[in-house]
Amino acid sequence: INSNGTLYFRANDGVRGAELWKSDGSSGGTSIVSDIRGGTLGALPNSVTNVGGTIYFTADDGIHGTEIWKSNGTSAGTVLVRDLIAGAVSSSPRYLTNVNGTLFFAASTSANGFELWKTNGTSAGTVMVKDILPGTGHSAPSGLMNIGGVLYFIASNGTNGRELWRSNGTAAGTTMVRDIRPGGSNSGISGITNINGKLYFQANDGASGFELWRSDGTSAGTVLVKDISAGSSNSYPVSLTNINGTLYFTATTAANGRELWKSNGTASGTVLVKDIRSGSIGSMPRELTNVGGVLYFVADNGVNGEELWKSNGTSAGTLLVKDVEPGAASSSPVYLTNVSGTLYFTARTASQGYELWKSNGTSAGTVLVKDISPGTRSSNVAGLQNVNGTLYFIADDGVSGYEIWKSDGTSSGTILVDDISGDSGNSAPKTMLVVGTRLYVVASTNANGLELFSLDLSVL
Template sequence: MRVRSRWAWVLWVLAAACGGFPDESPREVKAQACPPGVASRVRIVNPPGLAPQGHVEGLTDVQGTLYFTVTPVWVGGAVLWRSDGTEVGTVPVRSFPSGVYAGGVSVAAGSTLFFQLFDQVTGMVELWASDGTDSGTRFIRAFTPDISGPALRGLTALNDKRVVFFHQTPTGTTEVWSSDGTRAGTMLLATLTEVIGLAFHQTLKVGDDLLFFRIQRGATTLWRTDGSRVGTEAFKKLDSGEVSVAQVGGAGDQGLFILRDGPNREIWKTDGTTDGTLRLDTFGEEVRLLGGLGSKVYVAQSSRLYSLLLSGGGRTLVTTLPRDNENQSLWVQRAVRSGDSLYFAASLEGQGPMPDDVRLWVTNGTARGTRELFRSLQRDDMSYSPVFATGTGTVLFLGSRGGAPLYPWFTRGTAGTTGQLASVDVPVVQGLGPDPFVRSGGRVFFPASDDTGLEQLWSVPASFTCPPGVSEAQ
């Protein structure tokens, strides 16, 4: 690589003197932190000193407008907000009484927001819809929660008109429901037993259908629903016995899933049809999905990265990722596609319950194009480290360098285009919850504890430039 300008050369030399260069190239520059103001607070939604701190959660994009809730801890009284990314355009939509808490997944179907509330007084989980106005925020139906947690799971929009979801009843059955946002248009589609994987978000949206798994007369079957009673049906027997679902994912318009059958892990693809649901390969150990690039899907079996042909078979070893010692195993937590590359958070699992470290990697499907970008990411034994693609070639994650606090960082695929986004604390999402980052319109939003000491709404332009390194030519 040759530096194009004299000033770029000066910057390059200064970067070398201040800490050297990343591993992938001795001529590449290390990125710098974004200056204050690139990422900024949108509005104070938790006023200091007025009430117990509220959690900013349920961030959902509805046709370019962001919706979210703020619920004061302990006392409830959730408030639904909307935001266009400006302070004046971030306003409360509807306030709910004390004892009402936001919870569960929120989704958009067309211009309608569907969200869930828990009423501590009645003990019921409620489904609501909103068009962004107080008068247009309406109660749909209440559901009895099951003993293990939220009543409504797998809330998914179909055709921008309806949502489908599952109600797990206290008796152990699973009801499949559909709603157009009105009480009259909310209907029970089917009542089933032994629907599996809902607690781990193991459903797939493929085309205009939501796919899910069920143990049916001793066999494991794949079901689909299009939001109608007649369109809720089994369409593929996956195994003659009872097996579990290890993971779901996607590659383009194909759904991907892994079945755990005894010691084996089977990689499957589906287009939502019987003939288009096929087993691609079988591994004898735990394996994790990364995603698809072109005609291939990529998986990790501990530290070994493989590619499989989506047309079937064709397993190829891409590379082996390094570990700090031979007693560690490597576990891919989350992965996301951005451009022509897959970014993934991989934890090094040692003897303790918490990972020894969590590191950010990128691959373009080749050994040469697979490299470590950052250490250490969010390290927690109860949740996976977020990795979020902005849609503009930039990926956001939570990182901590040199013992510093866990802050939001960004990368564009090299150490020279990786830097700290802001010095604020983004709350850790527990369990398998969604990433804290959500794109709405031209901005990416996230909750953050800032100089107010409370969670507030923050955002950054989806396309932003911070002074990473210098411009270089190959």
């Protein structure tokens, strides 16, 4: 994680086990922060979270069990915040979430079970917010999210099942938003998406099946948007995507199968955008991606195979962009990525295999960027990432193995960044992260194994 231009991460130097490390991108500036657990076992730091420049994480020093720790980047400033269960037993904190400078998390104690906690970084300021399921039982808070400065999460009070809750950090202000599925059954909330302060999600009230709901954080304002698949059957709305304040998603009905829908938050404004594949099979839209206010996605109309589509929210404006692999065969686009208004993706053709493509939304402007591995052999472009307006990705040109590449959208500007492995083997880069002017990546070499690498973006 990035904190004030320094990268913090977990690593094992083979001597001290897995501990917290930091790096400024140079060899000399990469060091262990603190050997929290002496010896070779390692403290196994996890859930590293930045709260106002202070690093919080979970770790086990071998004495107190797995608890909340914090660090200012120095060994002396890396300390246990509080031992929630005295001794070696772990409280097992998880779901560390920053809300306006307060760290919320879920943790377990013998007296209260698994409940919601918060900390300001001091032992005295590390307290249980509320014993939602009183006694030793567990309300088991999960899915902690900061939405507009309010903490939302899923929990069970033992009476109402697992439902949506919210908290302002006080016991009185920690309340169930609504018992969507009355009684002890769970409503199965998932896919929570914030659009202009309203939460949209999938839930089951026990009568309408899994359908689209919205909430303004109040019980009265938490309502079923529309029973898309009427009755107790499920439409299973997923891939909730915000395009200029309109919610797009995919849903299933008996008549149309899984297709593209949109909603303005009202029942009448929740409509099928287009029945792309007529009949009950469905076009199975996926990879919903916002590019300059236009929705791009992948779908199969039953004629052209699985290809790239776009939509402006109308049936007439929902169109096949290009049949990349002509006929019923599929190019199966994946990794749709917006870079400065251009859509990049990986697609397959019989003549070139899986390679890098781009689109401006027109058929003529949807083109192969470069056949990185010439001929029918695939370069298997993956891990597309927008790095300060330049596309970075992983590919195999058949010579250097799987390495880091970048592209400006032209064939000549699509180049190997660095052959980290130094031969035809794969460094298999992963976990690319930009901190300041440096790109950090975890990659492997025969000589050193899996290690952290740093690339200077200013000279790439």
